[in-house]
Amino acid sequence: MKPQIFALVPLLLFIGLVALVAVPLLRGTDPAKPESPMIGRAAPAAALPPALAGVQGFAPAEISGKPAVINFFASWCVPCQAEQPFLARMAREYGIAIYGVNYKDKPAALAPWLQKHGNPFTAIGADADGRAAIDWGVYGVPETFVIDSAGIIRLRHVGPVTAAEYEKIFAPLLAEMKK
Amino acid sequence: MIIELGHFALVLAFFLALLQAAVPLVGAAQNRRSWMVFARQTAWSSLGLCTIAFVALMHAYALSDFSVKNVVENSHTLKPLLYKLAGTWGNHEGSMLLWVWMLSFWGAMVAERGKNLPATLQARALGFQAMVTAGFMLFVLAASNPFTRIDPAPPEGFGLNPVLQDPALAIHPPFLYAGYVGFSVAFCFAMAALLEKKIDAVWAGFLRPWVLAAWAALTVGIALGSIWAYYELGWGGFWFWDPVENAALMPWLSGTALLHCLSVLEKRGAMKNWTIFLAILSFSLSLLGAFLVRSGVLTSVHAFALDPARGVFLLALLGLATGGALFLYALRAPYIRGAALFRPFSRETVLLLNNVFLFAAAATVFMGTLYPLFMSALGLGSVSVGAPYYAAVLLPMLLPFMAMMGLAPAMPWRAGKPRTTLKRFAAPLLLTLGAGAVLFFSPLPSTPVVMVSMLGALWVVLTLGQDVLRKAGSLRGFLYLPARYYGMVLAHAGFALIVAGAAGATQAHSEEIRWMAAGDRLRVAGYELVMLNAVSDIGPNFNRDKAVFSVRNLADSAADTEYFFMTPEKRWYPESEKATSEAALSLRGFDMLYAVLGDEDEKSASPRFVLRVYYHPLIALLFAGAGFIALGGVLSMLPPRAARARKKEAQA
Numbered sequence: 001m002k003p004q005i006f007a008l009v010p011l012l013l014f015i016g017l018v019a020l021v022a023v024p025l026l027r028g029t030d031p032a033k034p035e036s037p038m039i040g041r042a043a044p045a046a047a048l049p050p051a052l053a054g055v056q057g058f059a060p061a062e063i064s065g066k067p068a069v070i071n072f073f074a075s076w077c078v079p080c081q082a083e084q085p086f087l088a089r090m091a092r093e094y095g096i097a098i099y100g101v102n103y104k105d106k107p108a109a110l111a112p113w114l115q116k117h118g119n120p121f122t123a124i125g126a127d128a129d130g131r132a133a134i135d136w137g138v139y140g141v142p143e144t145f146v147i148d149s150a151g152i153i154r155l156r157h158v159g160p161v162t163a164a165e166y167e168k169i170f171a172p173l174l175a176e177m178k179k
Numbered sequence: 180m181i182i183e184l185g186h187f188a189l190v191l192a193f194f195l196a197l198l199q200a201a202v203p204l205v206g207a208a209q210n211r212r213s214w215m216v217f218a219r220q221t222a223w224s225s226l227g228l229c230t231i232a233f234v235a236l237m238h239a240y241a242l243s244d245f246s247v248k249n250v251v252e253n254s255h256t257l258k259p260l261l262y263k264l265a266g267t268w269g270n271h272e273g274s275m276l277l278w279v280w281m282l283s284f285w286g287a288m289v290a291e292r293g294k295n296l297p298a299t300l301q302a303r304a305l306g307f308q309a310m311v312t313a314g315f316m317l318f319v320l321a322a323s324n325p326f327t328r329i330d331p332a333p334p335e336g337f338g339l340n341p342v343l344q345d346p347a348l349a350i351h352p353p354f355l356y357a358g359y360v361g362f363s364v365a366f367c368f369a370m371a372a373l374l375e376k377k378i379d380a381v382w383a384g385f386l387r388p389w390v391l392a393a394w395a396a397l398t399v400g401i402a403l404g405s406i407w408a409y410y411e412l413g414w415g416g417f418w419f420w421d422p423v424e425n426a427a428l429m430p431w432l433s434g435t436a437l438l439h440c441l442s443v444l445e446k447r448g449a450m451k452n453w454t455i456f457l458a459i460l461s462f463s464l465s466l467l468g469a470f471l472v473r474s475g476v477l478t479s480v481h482a483f484a485l486d487p488a489r490g491v492f493l494l495a496l497l498g499l500a501t502g503g504a505l506f507l508y509a510l511r512a513p514y515i516r517g518a519a520l521f522r523p524f525s526r527e528t529v530l531l532l533n534n535v536f537l538f539a540a541a542a543t544v545f546m547g548t549l550y551p552l553f554m555s556a557l558g559l560g561s562v563s564v565g566a567p568y569y570a571a572v573l574l575p576m577l578l579p580f581m582a583m584m585g586l587a588p589a590m591p592w593r594a595g596k597p598r599t600t601l602k603r604f605a606a607p608l609l610l611t612l613g614a615g616a617v618l619f620f621s622p623l624p625s626t627p628v629v630m631v632s633m634l635g636a637l638w639v640v641l642t643l644g645q646d647v648l649r650k651a652g653s654l655r656g657f658l659y660l661p662a663r664y665y666g667m668v669l670a671h672a673g674f675a676l677i678v679a680g681a682a683g684a685t686q687a688h689s690e691e692i693r694w695m696a697a698g699d700r701l702r703v704a705g706y707e708l709v710m711l712n713a714v715s716d717i718g719p720n721f722n723r724d725k726a727v728f729s730v731r732n733l734a735d736s737a738a739d740t741e742y743f744f745m746t747p748e749k750r751w752y753p754e755s756e757k758a759t760s761e762a763a764l765s766l767r768g769f770d771m772l773y774a775v776l777g778d779e780d781e782k783s784a785s786p787r788f789v790l791r792v793y794y795h796p797l798i799a800l801l802f803a804g805a806g807f808i809a810l811g812g813v814l815s816m817l818p819p820r821a822a823r824a825r826k827k828e829a830q831a
Contacts, residue, residue, distance in 0.1 A: 007512040010456065011505040014463075018498050020553060021470075022491075078756055106781060 039156060043070070043147045044135035048125025051102040052111055058099050058125025060151065067177045069098045069170075070145040071121070071161075072133060074105045075113035077141045083160035084117040090166065091120040096174070100124040103133055103141050146170065148177050182247055185235025186326035189276075192228035192283065193316040195221050199309035203302035207374075215302035222283070222290035222305055225312065229283040233276055236325050237267045246332035249273060249325040253338035257720050257754065265349035266338060271473060271489075272325035274352055278469070279319055281360035282312040289364055289389075296385060303371035304364075311363055314496045322492050341721065341752045341759050347407040355400030355427060359465035361393020362430060365437060366462035369455045370504055373511040378451045383444040386458075388816040390441060391666075394434045395812030401427050402805035413760035413775045415793040417684070417801065420569050425548040426468030432541035433461040436534045443527045444517075446592050450531065451517040457538075459508060463501040464541070470497050471548070524597050526590035529583050536580045543572045574628060581635030581678065584671060585642035589649070603649065607641035623687075632682030636675035643668050666815030673807025680801025684771075689794040694780065695726070696787040704794035705733050706772060708745065713786035721750040723761075726776055726788055730765070747776040747790070769799040 047059035058070075071087060073080040090096045100121035102110055105128070127133055136145065137156075146155040155173055157165070199221040206214025239247045240263050243256050253270040254263055262269075268277040286308045293301040319325070368386050372378045404424065409417040418424060437457040444454050470493040521528050547568050589603050615634050618625050647668060651657045689704040701708045713726040725748045731740050745763035752759070763774045777789030 004509075004513045007452075008509045010459075011502070011509045014501055014505050017549075018494065018502070021549075022494060 038137045038145075038153050041153055043145070043151050043153050044132065046132060046135060048101060048127055048132055051100070051105070051124040051126035052107050052114075055121070056123035058101060058123050060147075063097070063099065063147075063151075066097070066149050067174060068147055069096055070101060070136075070147065071098055072101045072103050072127075072136070072138050072141050072143045074103045074141050075109045076105065077103075079160040080142045081113075081117055083142055083162070084120070086161055086163055086166070087120040088118045089163075090161075091122075094174075097122045101127050101132055101136075103127050103138070104130050146173055146177075181235050181238055182244070182326050182328070185232040186324075188228040188231040188235070189279075189316060189320060189326075192225050192232065192279075193313060193320060195225050195228065196309045196313035196316055199225065200306055200313055202306075203309075204306040207299040207302045207306070210299070212298065215298050218302050218305035218309070219290040219294075221309070222286040225283040225309075226287035229280045233267070233280045236273060236276060237264060240264060240267045243336065245334065245336055246328050246330070247325075248327045248329040251329055251333055251336045251338075254336040255338055255754070256335060258344070261346070261349060262344045268352045268356075269343060269349075270325075270338070272319070272323045274356070275315065275319050275323045275473075276325055277353065278356050278360060279312065279315050281356050282308070282315060282363060285361055285364050285389075286312060289367075293385070296381075297375075300368075300371050300375055300377075300382070303374050304367040307367035307370045308363060311367070311500055314499065318489075318492050318496060322489050337755075340755060341750065341757055342411060345407055345411055347403045348411075351400055351403040351407065353400075354396050354403060358393050358395075358397025358400050358427075358434075359430060359468065361389065361396060362434060362458075362462040362465050364389040364393070365458040366500075366504065369458035370507060373455060373507050373515075376511060376514060378444070378455065378515055380445050380448060383441045383454070387438070387441045387445065388818075390434060390438055390458075390461075391812045391816045394431070394438060395809045395816075397427065397431050397434065398805060398809040398812065401431060402802060402809070405805075406802055409798075410762055410764055411759075413762045415690070415762075415773055415775070415791070415795070417798070418681075420547065420566050422548050423468075423472050425544050426464075426471050429541050429544050429548070430461050430464040430468065432537050432544065433457055433464055436537035436541070437461050439530050439534060439537075443530050447527050449517045449521070449527060450534075451515050452512045453534070455508065455512065455515070459501070459504045460541075463497070463504070464545075466493075466497045466500060470494055522594040524590075524595045524600065526587055526592050526595075529587045529590055533580065533583050533587065536576050536583075540573060540576060543569065547572075574631075577678070578631050578635060581639055581675075584674065585638045588667065588671070589642060589646045603645065604642065607638060607645055610641055611638045626686055629682050629686045632678045632686075636679040636682075639675040640672055643671055661819055662817040663815045663819065666811040666813070666817075668811070669814060670808045670811030673804040673809075673811060676800040676804030676807060678804075680769075680797045680799070680804060683769075683797030684795040684801060687796045691790075691792045692777075693790055694787055695790040696783070696785055701790065701792060702733070703792045704770075704772075704796075706730055706767075706794070707733055708774070708790075708792060710790075713788065715786075718750070720754055721752045723748045723750045724776065724779060724786070724788070725749075726786075726790070728763075728774065728790075730772065732767075745772070745774050747774045749776045749779075766799060769797050771795045771798045 043060050045060055047061065048057055050057040069090070087098055091098050098120050100123070102124055105126070107126075110124075125132070136143075140158070142160055144155075144157040144161050145153055146157075148154050154177070155169065157169065161170070199218055202214050202221075203218035206212075206217065236247075236249070238244075239250050240254055241260065243250065243254055243263065245251050245254075249270065249272050250266075253273070254266045258266065266273070268274045286305060289301070289308065290305060293304070365386055368382070368389075372382055401424075404427070405417045408419065409415075437454065437460075440450050440454040440457055443450050470490070473489055473493055521531065585607065586604070590600060611634050614637055615630065618630060618633065647657075647660070650664070651660055691701055691703045693699075693701055695701065695710045697710050697712050699710050708728045708730050711727045711729055713724060715722070715724050717723075725746055728745045728747075729742050730745055731742050735741060743765060745765055747763040748761040750759045750761060751757075760775055760777075765772045771794070773793040773795060775791045775793075777791055780787035780789075
């Protein structure tokens with residue numbers, strides 16, 4: 001090979017590298033939030049025992065037939081507290097069934113917390129050892145999932161649900177699924 | 180007001196950098212002396228202005244001026260003053276300002292120390308340095324402005340991340356950045372030399388201390404980060420092949436290769452193109468590191484500024500700097516000829532081979548770090564590459580690499596006489612093989628990895644020792660060996676220590692995990708831990724669970740058993756809602772006993788905790804080795820005795 005061509009190799013390799021890196025950047029996908037591999041799959045079927053005396057446990061098998069929202073939360077989690085009023089509004093005003101999964105929590109802490117911040121949940125399953133969170137691919141609370149009537153996970157939302165995010169992300173999906 | 184002054188100083192510095200990027204280069208092309216000297220003046224003014232900008236921000240941190248957005252987001256009145264000040268560079272905007280300051284600092288140093296260089300070479304190098312600086316100044320001003328005000332000013336800031344409040348971490352970024360940015364000097368001199376079409380021993384000799392300084396600072400920066408991860412994260416590991424760690428390791432490997440090339444170029448006038456290429460590569464990898472960490476294209480536990488707009492900006496900077504440099508390289512490199520006559524039995528040949536390994540190691544880390552990115556760009560999903568990959572690729576390279584590391588210092592330049600040279604290695608080789616036999620038949624753990632690492636380290640140390648003795652000749656002779664030579668010895672010995680320490684800590688470690696309540700005993704690696712009690716109390720700004728263990732070495736006889744205490748803690752910082760684990764570390768000789776308090780058993784009436792205990796043999800060697808390397812780098816920077824004497828005479 002001629003030296004002239006040989007000296008071009010680093011430049012060409014570099015251009016290739018920049019192109020590869022630029023693709024995901026310019027495509028606008030937020031790399032900090034990788035698409036959950038759970039989306040499009042059936043929700044984990046494991047039933048969870050009631051988190052408190054007097055509430056229903058969370059059994060994914062029993063809720064099929066209509067879309068549902070599943071919210072992973074804990075009484076020790078402050079963002080969960082922040083989204084609680086809005087979850088209550090979702091349940092009350094929009095008539096959405098929200099199923100809670102109480103992540104690594106204690107009944108003694110949960111009961112007064114629900115009394116103070118309201119209980120928007122149709123049922124609350126206990127995930128005391130965090131196993132359900134692993135099955136669902138949750139890496140922190142709060143996280144919120146939407147499953148469709150066939151029990152397929154359609155959306156995963158990390159962090160508290162706000163009114164604006166509800167309008168932008170949840171509402172269109174829920175409306176589409178109702179059709 | 181002071182903040183606005185800082186902002187203004189940075190804007191001024193930006194325009195000054197634009198001038199410095201144009202005037203000296205034109206001056207050098209047209210051979211106008213005053214235009215070239217202009218670069219020296221602007222380099223100093225730029226340093227002054229950047230210092231004003233940086234001190235202004237630091238001042239806001241010291242006073243907790245919460246009308247500055249950056250301070251609100253990253254500081255808190257409860258922080259001790261040291262961490263308030265360190266907070267200046269503990270965030271994205273501030274750290275980029277530090278980066279800019281470092282660039283201008285190195286620029287001013289080049290302006291000062293390079294007065295004896297050919298005027299055109301210095302002017303061109305400073306011109307390129309100003310281009311890089313201007314790019315980063317624009318990035319700070321346009322996309323990461325730390326001087327933005329916030330109105331109304333909140334009464335309290337929310338930056339109180341307890342994990343980051345640590346002395347090692349407070350001084351880690353300045354060292355790291357001094358290293359990253361220090362490679363810009365090599366980069367700019369490589370570009371200037373390409374323009375001049377002249378790469379010679381003078382050029383290499385001038386560049387060497389700059390590369391050494393950057394490289395030593397980078398070594399310290401990496402070591403501090405690793406030490407911090409070791410004791411603060413509580414995972415019992417010191418290197419996680421995290422993208423952020425790799426981002427620092429790549430320029431280090433490339434910079435190490437560059438250093439050795441500069442020696443060859445200085446002594447033998449060979450490997451010119453390769454040296455230029457490594458100079459471009461080292462700084463480009465630093466830029467790539469900045470881009471990877473700051474753009475968030477790779478998620479990492481350390482990443483703290485995930486903003487795609489910034490990513491695009493940094494990618495553009497990287498593309499312009501590296502793309503421009505490689506373009507110039509493609510144009511000019513074919514016309515640069517080295518005195519490439521490599522005899523097989525010479526030091527330059529061994530150094531060339533070592534270069535191949537260093538480059539291969541850098542390429543390995545590069546591939547491993549960017550692999551997830553390639554996969555996602557090609558739409559093949561998210562994957563991550565872990566320690567097994569690096570171990571599988573890098574470990575086989577270690578043996579030949581260390582073999583040559585032992586050979587190189589004792590090899591003569593040009594053509595050596597095989598017979599006399601080989602004799603020098605007879606004693607170290609026999610000793611190493613003998614030690615290998617002993618290790619193999621001893622009860623100590625002797626996996627292939629341990630064997631290779633320990634014997635490789637021993638071989639390096641023995642050959643170094645033999646070489647020092649031979650070169651010194653007599654007792655007086657030790658005094659006459661140059662500082663540069665001792666620097667090399669120290670750095671190579673440091674590398675051997677790192678290899679030995681890493682092998683001990685990762686291959687021969689013990690680990691125990693168990694539920695522990697008061698009175699329970701746990702044995703690990705010949706030590707016995709007895710849990711005395713557990714206390715919950717309240718610290719200055721945290722609540723904690725603390726368990727007290729009394730520990731003794733089982734090998735001690737009953738009469739003179741020495742007890743010592745270990746108190747691992749679990750802290751909860753209500754202000755920032757963060758939990759941290761304060762591991763208890765106890766150095767036993769070169770080994771480390773390491774205890775971490777885990778989850779509490781909520782159901783148990785009396786306090787009961789999960790306790791993880793690690794025993795890491797020889798880990799002290801690892802951290803000492805990094806210190807040796809950095810010290811060796813500094814020692815090698817000292818000018819030769821003759822030059823010092825000449826300077827003294829000139830002053831007298």
